[in-house]
Amino acid sequence: MVISVTPADAHHQAHAHALAVELGLHYSELPPSADAIPFLSYSSLGVDLRLSGPSAPGPVRVDFGAGDMRHRRRAGKNELLGRAVGVGKRDNLSVIDATAGLGRDSFVLADLGCQVMMLERSAVAFALLRNGLDRGLASGDGWLQAACSRLRLECVDSIAYMAAASEKVDVIYLDPMFPERQKSARVRKEMWMFQELLGKDEDSEELLAAAFGRASYRVVVKRPARAPALPGRAPGFVIGGRKVRFDVYPVT
Ligand SMILES: C[S@@+](CC[C@H](N)C(=O)[O-])C[C@H]1O[C@@H](n2cnc3c(N)ncnc32)[C@H](O)[C@@H]1O
Incomplete structure (x- = not known):
């Protein structure tokens, strides 16, 4: 399965792009258009894994202090x-x-x-x-x-x-x-x-x-x-x- 890294906003485009290049993942400015496709999102809260679509569960991130x-x-x-x-x-x-x-x-x-x-x-x-x-x-x-x-x-x-x-x-x-x-x-x-x-x-x-x-x-x-x-x-x-x-x- 091809996973893309997507910036949550314009401030995180460079970070998201660098992460995609480093790990051999795809870079995309927008989340996948089809439902239930996993993708990584890069935002001010960090990197998280999401599923696309309106009924997807909340994002998954590593939070050791949770x-x-x-x-x-x-x-x-x-x-x-x-x-x-x-x-x-x-x-x-x-x-x-x-x-x-x-x-x-x-x-x-x-x-x-x-x-x-x-x-x-x-x-x-x-x-x-x-x-x-x-x-x-x-x-x-x-x-x-x-x-x-x-x-x-x-x-x-x-x-x-x-x-x-x-x-x-x-x-x-x-x-x-x-x-x-x-x-x-x-x-x-x-x-x-x-x-x-x-x-x-x-x-x-x-x-x-x-x-x-x-x-x-x-x-x-x-x-x-x-x-x-x-x-x-x-x-x-x-x-x-x-x-x-x-x-x-x-x-x-
Ligand atoms: C059940 S999860 C481990 C969960 C983990 N114990 C935790 O507390 O979050 C298994 C993980 O092992 C990784 N894995 C399995 N075999 C591996 C291998 N040969 N080398 C590196 N990672 C491996 C998988 O990619 C997966 O992320």
Whole structure:
């Protein structure tokens, strides 16, 4: 699918054009004329993903300082993920999030003190992530800036990245798109847009195999609670929640 970058107004034409050129996307001064076509919009609020047409859901942008991220933190919802990667057992964990997506899990890990390299192969997701990260770093909010300063980002296929890297990190974290999520009526708006845009992650087994060569402590895979484990190797142990679980593969 061809995605265009569109300026919200005349002030953002140069930014939108530069982003399109950098990421190999199309530049268009106007949103798509047909309904339900995804496009990136560049405005004073940042970069967001929209669907064209009058009945489209609201835009999706990466906002690490949003209320739901703060609520997730206060409500202790980050603990399962933290336990899965080993927060509390080791200090200053280095993590590669090889399926960064909208960066929510990466941000949680950074907030828990991990140094996180986010890898994302979709140019659209990368554009949203980088803009969210830039806004977080410039926010003037000490908590948000501190967590964002522990995040780095590359637009790359993680399998190729891990094959080329020579250094190991403590943990490799994977959350590949799971097709059955599409059947849930309660699937979040942004994940629905991403599934429409990105399709299934067909190479998760290969991604898991590549991760074992680069992790020195654990590989962690997020799965829907009742989904099978990724094929290839059985997890050493599982940390289960109501909707999702984390399959943990200790590396010895
Ligand atoms: C389910 S989403 C991840 C959501 C993420 N955990 C979050 O908290 O926002 C999966 C993402 O992984 C990316 N992805 C899947 N396989 C990848 C690969 N081999 N290299 C880089 N990115 C990959 C997809 O493009 C998609 O954006």
